[in-house]
Amino acid sequence: MSDCPKPSALLFSGHNQRSVVALARYLKNNDIDVCIASSGSDDPIYHTDYSDLVVYERESKKVTVELFNIISRRTNGRPLIYIPTTEYINTFVLRNRPAVEKSGVRILLCDRATYEEVTGKQSSQRLMCDSGPLSTPxxxxxxxxxxxxxxxxxxxxxxxxxxxxxxxxxxxxxxxxxxxxxxxxxxxxxYITGTSYYLCGYLATNGAFDGYWQRNIAQQVGGKSIVFAESCSNPGIETNAVTKKLSCAGFQGPFMVEIIKSGPTPYYIEINPRFWGPLQLGIDYYPSFLDGFLADYFGKQRTSGGNKTPGDHKTYAWFAGATNFDIVALNDFKLPQYKEFKKHDVYNRPDTIRLHGKI
Known part of the structure; x- marks a missing residue:
């Protein structure tokens, strides 16, 4: 048996908080050690059951190589693996990869050139829409x-x-x-109108993809965050053709692709090559889609208690995101009732109940 300590997941809290909470839940449920760097004393993570996982409280939102050095020292040299939840920090670690990895934090993102091609709003259109099946506005x-x-x-x-x-x-x-x-x-x-979908999933280092589809019901005005959504069946799009483009480009990791279907035409909108805000929906609906993530990052082969096929469709809501901002129903959907937002809120669970309706 190896005496090498098991790696811990490094999460940066205070950014994309819904995703951070969903990952903390998921990783702990799968017996993965988690270390959290909070964004400051007012970070919402302190109002959850995961406050004891904070290993360092940042003094500012500035990201530096020294920040990673400090975090590594605070964990006594424990192996750390950076978990991608924020575009800003993803960009930083890719631009400073050798120095960050020298600190003892492993970066399992794809190479910088590939990441920038995939995440760029303009460059990704050329990548994703060349030779179908998606059209570009x-x-x-x-x-x-x-x-x-x-x-x-x-x-x-x-x-x-x-x-x-x-x-x-x-x-x-x-x-x-x-x-x-x-x-x-x-x-x-x-500007394209139609039904908004997310293709969410994980593209493993061996090229295998697993994921699910999400239909978006309500959104903050101005194309901001999704506040109500549900899992759904494939809306008639060649998933393999979409994921093959990413794999051939050299991409690996978690991603979410937004597609708007206007009549029979699916239009590519954008891709987020990181974990996304409504991640909890996928974990509730089909947790095994993250088996590749567990294998690539932590050497684990199965999601604990996960089914290899999706279960009954699930619903996701962000209660405070809906009540504290102007929102709009998408396409021909009606806005869900207040009680539905409250019931399905991502924070309406015992481990995060103090954040329910607050953020």
């Missing part, structure tokens, strides 16, 4: 912009700042946006 020239349209950043991170798509549904919003953005960092496309 029509590109518009700057002098031909008409509403509704979506102005998207070419890259998610620029000059250390996160950039986001801007939905322009009226002339005033469009005019204001064109005055304030740096056009060289953006491109513009027609």
């Amino acid at each position: 029509r590109m518009l020239n700057w002098d031909q912009c008409i509403t509704p349209c979506v102005i998207k950043p070419k890259q998610n991170i620029s000059s250390g700042q996160a950039l986001y798509p801007i939905i322009c549904t009226d002339k005033e919003t469009l005019a204001d946006t064109l005055r304030t953005i740096k056009k060289s960092e953006y491109f513009v496309q027609e």
Whole structure:
């Protein structure tokens, strides 16, 4: 038997918090040690059952190599594996990979060039839409912009700042946006309406994919976070063709692809090559889709108690995300009732009940 200590999962809290909580639950249930770096004294993780997993409280949101050195020292040199939940930190560790890994934190993301191609709003369109099965929304020239349209950043991170798509549904919003953005960092496309789906899953190092489909019901205004969704069957899209494009590009790891089906046409919107906000839905519905993750990261072969086929469809909600922000029903769906948001809230569980309705 090997005397090498088992690696621990390193989670950065305070960013993409719903995903962090879902992963903490899942990893603990599968007997994986978890170490958490909190974002400060006001981090929501302190109001959960996972507060005792915090090994370091960050003094600022700035990410440095020394931060990883400190975390490694706080864990007495225990092997750590970085878990990708935030685009900003993913970008940092890939740009500083040798120094971060020298600190004792393993990075199992794909190489930097592949990651940037996959995560880039513009470059990923070329990757995902070449030779089908997905279509790309029509590109518009700057002098031909008409509403509704979506102005998207070419890259998610620029000059250390996160950039986001801007939905322009009226002339005033469009005019204001064109005055304030740096056009060289953006491109513009027609706005697609239809049923919004997520293809969520894990692409293993051996090329095997496992995942599930999610139908989005309600969303924060402006194309922000999904606040109500349900698992669903494949909406008629060649999943293997989609995942093969990623595998051939050299990508491996967790990802979520947003697709809007308008009539019979599936349009590619974007991909998040990291763990996503509504992750708890997949863990509730089909936990075995993460078997490849457990194998690649921790050498474990099975999800404890997981079925190898999906169970009954499940529902996901983010209660505070729906009640503290303006939200809109997607496509022809009706907004769920207040009690449904509350019932299915990701935080409405014993381990996070103090966050229920708060964040």
